[in-house]
Amino acid sequence: xxxxxxxxxxxxxxxxxxxxxxxxxxxxxxxxxxxxxxxxxxxxxxxxxxxxxxxxxxxxxxxxxxxxxxxxxxxxxxxxxxxxxxxxxxxxxxxxxxxxxxxxxxxxxxxxxxxxxxxxxxxxxxxxxxxxxxxxxxxxxxxxxxxxxxxxxxxxxxxxxxxxxxxxxxxxxxxxxxxxxxxxxxxxxxxxxxxxxxxxxxxxxxxxxxxxxxxxxxxxxxxxxxxxxxxxxxxxxxxxxxxxxxxxxxxxxxxxxxxxxxxxxxxxxxxxxxxxxxxxxxxxxxxxxxxxxxxxxxxxxxxxxxxxxxxxxxxxxxxxxxxxxxxxxxx
Amino acid sequence: xxxxxxxxxxxxxxxxxxxxxxxxxxxxxxxxxxxxxxxxxxxxxxxxxxxxxxxxxxxxxxxxxxxxxxxxxxxxxxxxxxxxxxxxxxxxxxxxxxxxxxxxxxxxxxxxxxxxxxxxxxxxxxxxxxxxxxxxxxxxxxxxxxxxxxxxxxxxxxxxxxxxxxxxxxxxxxxxxxxxxxxxxxxxxxxxxxxxxxxxxxxxxxxxxxxxxxxxxxxxxxxxxxxxxxxxxxxxxxxxxxxxxxxxxxxxxxxxxxxxxxxxxxxxxxxxxxxxxxxxxxxxxxxxxxxxxxxxxxxxxxxxxxxxxxxxxxxxxxxxxxxxxxxxxxxxxxxxxxxxxxxxxxxxxxxxxxxxxxxxxxxxxxxxxxxxxxxxxxxxxxxxxxxxxxxxxxxxxxxxxxxxxxxxxxxxxxxxxxxxxxxxxxxxxxxxxxxxxxxxxxxxxxxxxxxxxxxxxxxxxxxxxxxxxxxxxxxxxxxxxxxxxxxxxxxxxxxxxxxxxx
Numbered sequence: 159x160x161x162x163x164x165x166x167x168x169x170x171x172x173x174x175x176x177x178x179x180x181x182x183x184x185x186x187x188x189x190x191x192x193x194x195x196x197x198x199x200x201x202x203x204x205x206x207x208x209x210x211x212x213x214x215x216x217x218x219x220x221x222x223x224x225x226x227x228x229x230x231x232x233x234x235x236x237x238x239x240x241x242x243x244x245x246x247x248x249x250x251x252x253x254x255x256x257x258x259x260x261x262x263x264x265x266x267x268x269x270x271x272x273x274x275x276x277x278x279x280x281x282x283x284x285x286x287x288x289x290x291x292x293x294x295x296x297x298x299x300x301x302x303x304x305x306x307x308x309x310x311x312x313x314x315x316x317x318x319x320x321x322x323x324x325x326x327x328x329x330x331x332x333x334x335x336x337x338x339x340x341x342x343x344x345x346x347x348x349x350x351x352x353x354x355x356x357x358x359x360x361x362x363x364x365x366x367x368x369x370x371x372x373x374x375x376x377x378x379x380x381x382x383x384x385x386x387x388x389x390x391x392x393x394x395x396x397x398x399x400x401x402x403x404x405x406x407x408x409x410x411x412x413x414x415x416x417x418x419x420x421x422x423x424x425x426x427x428x429x430x431x432x433x434x435x436x437x438x439x440x441x442x443x444x445x446x447x448x449x450x451x452x453x454x455x456x457x458x459x460x461x462x463x464x465x466x467x468x469x470x471x472x473x474x475x476x477x478x479x480x481x482x483x484x485x486x487x488x489x
Numbered sequence: 490x491x492x493x494x495x496x497x498x499x500x501x502x503x504x505x506x507x508x509x510x511x512x513x514x515x516x517x518x519x520x521x522x523x524x525x526x527x528x529x530x531x532x533x534x535x536x537x538x539x540x541x542x543x544x545x546x547x548x549x550x551x552x553x554x555x556x557x558x559x560x561x562x563x564x565x566x567x568x569x570x571x572x573x574x575x576x577x578x579x580x581x582x583x584x585x586x587x588x589x590x591x592x593x594x595x596x597x598x599x600x601x602x603x604x605x606x607x608x609x610x611x612x613x614x615x616x617x618x619x620x621x622x623x624x625x626x627x628x629x630x631x632x633x634x635x636x637x638x639x640x641x642x643x644x645x646x647x648x649x650x651x652x653x654x655x656x657x658x659x660x661x662x663x664x665x666x667x668x669x670x671x672x673x674x675x676x677x678x679x680x681x682x683x684x685x686x687x688x689x690x691x692x693x694x695x696x697x698x699x700x701x702x703x704x705x706x707x708x709x710x711x712x713x714x715x716x717x718x719x720x721x722x723x724x725x726x727x728x729x730x731x732x733x734x735x736x737x738x739x740x741x742x743x744x745x746x747x748x749x750x751x752x753x754x755x756x757x758x759x760x761x762x763x764x765x766x767x768x769x770x771x772x773x774x775x776x777x778x779x780x781x782x783x784x785x786x787x788x789x790x791x792x793x794x795x796x797x798x799x800x801x802x803x804x805x806x807x808x809x810x811x812x813x814x815x816x817x818x819x820x821x822x823x824x825x826x827x828x829x830x831x832x833x834x835x836x837x838x839x840x841x842x843x844x845x846x847x848x849x850x851x852x853x854x855x856x857x858x859x860x861x862x863x864x865x866x867x868x869x870x871x872x873x874x875x876x877x878x879x880x881x882x883x884x885x886x887x888x889x890x891x892x893x894x895x896x897x898x899x900x901x902x903x904x905x906x907x908x909x910x911x912x913x914x915x916x917x918x919x920x921x922x923x924x925x926x927x928x929x930x931x932x933x934x935x936x937x938x939x940x941x942x943x944x945x946x947x948x949x950x951x952x953x954x955x956x957x958x959x960x961x962x963x964x965x966x967x968x969x970x971x972x973x974x975x976x977x978x979x980x981x982x983x984x985x986x987x988x989x990x991x
Contacts, residue, residue: 369832376815
């Protein structure tokens with residue numbers, strides 16, 4: 159039995175278990191991240207090479223960009239399972255457009271596809287009141303189907319338009335343009351969440367939607383906006399990865415992206431129940447997942463073990479979230 | 490004091506801190522077997538904490554619990570239950586999808602060959618309910634029961650575990666008048682069957698009515714323990730406050746007769762509301778009375794744009810209001826909702842964010858929140874509402890009174906012309922109630938139009954300049970000056986009087 163809030167005494171100071179759970183939420187992810195980092199540095203000499211580290215950053219660019227927007231969706235009380243499908247469709251369309259009309263058209267098309275699907279997601283969840291888990295899962299099938307139709311199930315390539323590669327792979331100060339876009343997105347998303355009215359409304363919407371609405375927040379508008387941003391981010395990620403390898407397979411890799419992004423966000427301590435979370439921790443969470451994957455590669459472990467490990471990590475993170483919610487509400 | 494051999498529970502020098510807050514300090518109380526023992530005090534006085542330590546919800550930092558002469562230390566409510574101590578918290582902790590009987594025997598089901606023995610369970614339930622005198626259907630699904638019935642299920646569950654001492658923590662805070670009477674009967678019958686009850690309550694009338702012994706706490710310290718027959722409401726209040734009780738309601742300051750109409754409602758219909766017309770003038774406090782379910786909260790929500798309306802018009806200073814809460818706030822109509830937890834607060838977020846939410850737009854530049862300005866205005870509004878100004882503490886850590894002040898502060902920041910306050914003092918301690926009464930009167934004196942909804946008849950009579958009574962979604966009476974009596978309100982609310990046009 160938990161104490162009824164607002165009936166007990168004022169207790170701005172917290173109990174030990176509340177502090178522990180607060181600590182887990184705030185810094186929980188930094189500890190395993192650092193431990194993994196140190197272990198990998200010791201047991202695998204290639205790990206600390208600049209080449210390997212910048213590669214990690216480059217490869218994580220798309221994932222972290224999507225995860226930043228996904229964090230907004232989760233904090234606002236939603237979840238977006240269609241990001242993988244959007245990523246696939248946007249990559250294919252961006253590549254097609256870029257090879258026909260040039261790089262700018264490709265980029266705009268990739269973003270526009272993501273934004274459009276994101277807006278549809280938002281309307282599905284708000285206007286039609288469909289549970290976001292099911293709504294975006296259904297949308298992911300619709301979008302993946304469209305992608306298969308558009309590409310006729312083929313690998314789309316643009317090896318004859320190498321200029322499109324510059325969008326993702328231009329090196330500036332030692333790291334790729336994709337990594338720079340990730341850094342800018344992460345900073346912008348952090349500021350958006352922690353310093354703006356929009357960020358406040360996102361927390362309010364996910365924390366207590368009814369109270370937010372009565373408090374004057376346009377809850378549905380906020381939800382639609384988070385889905386739109388998430389879709390657009392997935393579109394950008396798809397475009398970046400298509401640009402990097404000058405090819406896109408609309409039907410592959412989508413589920414893996416969805417899973418990796420959600421693992422990164424949740425491992426970072428953002429609650430799947432909404433109302434709590436932070437951008438910085440999402441970034442660290444995604445990097446932690448990337449380190450684990452990188453470690454498996456460097457150590458030459460079978461990738462199937464990697465999949466099992468990531469699944470277990472996600473379960474642990476969700477379990478910890480549930481535990482810390484209980485600890486915070488008691489006492 | 491009780492005779493030594495009849496002492497069931499002896500609390501010796503109990504201390505408990507939450508961080509830097511000293512919730513209990515050297516409290517010693519003896520609870521006599523077979524008695525009803527009340528803990529009273531303002532919110533924050535430590536009465537709930539004391540009840541929870543007794544029931545094993547928290548461990549004490551200092552001191553001992555001695556049960557039937559033997560020292561005990563509980564690590565969980567479960568351990569306390571095994572020693573015969575149960576707690577019924579204000580928030581019921583039942584499984585909504587299971588039946589009453591399944592909940593009562595949850596974790597201790599009668600079994601046969603590893604399967605739950607349904608017949609034995611039904612039989613045991615029937616006996617238990619009959620012994621307790623409860624009229625509960627064991628097969629009913631708990632989720633469909635009222636709060637009062639769910640409490641009965643919890644009480645039955647503790648009886649099924651053969652609890653000797655039952656701690657009731659604010660049991661009547663969310664019950665209707667009839668349900669409260671029923672609960673009082675239950676407490677009396679528990680005592681008659683030889684059980685001991687610790688009653689943690691805000692309601693002094695209830696305490697004096699039921700308890701044999703009263704313990705008064707203030708700021709975590711024991712003030713006194715004595716027989717209830719030696720106390721009066723006034724003596725308890727002055728012990729709780731540490732000073733004589735002030736007069737309960739501030740003097741009414743009626744709005745001038747020519748003050749303009751601020752809120753005007755014409756022919757409003759909405760779910761639970763039928764064809765309601767009313768006016769509230771600037772500076773006026775209008776009380777909205779009626780039975781629970783008469784449609785008062787529904788009316789408040791319809792006016793505020795939080796519920797869809799099917800007919801009618803709401804105007805504020807002769808301008809039609811939009812149909813969303815956001816539009817109402819912008820126009821200058823604010824609502825303090827009935828349930829602060831469900832409809833008002835973000836318990837995990839800091840006080841600062843909770844207060845500024847509705848007026849963030851005025852504290853921003855290019856969409857960025859100006860923290861300095863935000864802090865300044867929030868502190869100003871909290872001071873005005875005499876609330877705590879610990880800006881960064883989570884709202885969930887506050888007492889009911891301070892949470893309610895937080896919602897007032899949020900509304901004040903919007904600088905509304907109309908304030909609709911739905912049950913603003915529910916679950917609020919005596920001191921905070923007084924603060925809120927004074928605040929409402931001050932706001933009206935400064936020209937705000939206030940529509941006050943309350944189940945406490947006294948509160949409506951004490952504050953309102955004019956009273957509207959609702960019954961079954963309609964306004965059935967309007968009472969002013971000498972016509973404002975408890976009898977008149979009740980007659981109209983129950984439909985005993987001819988319905989007059991309001």
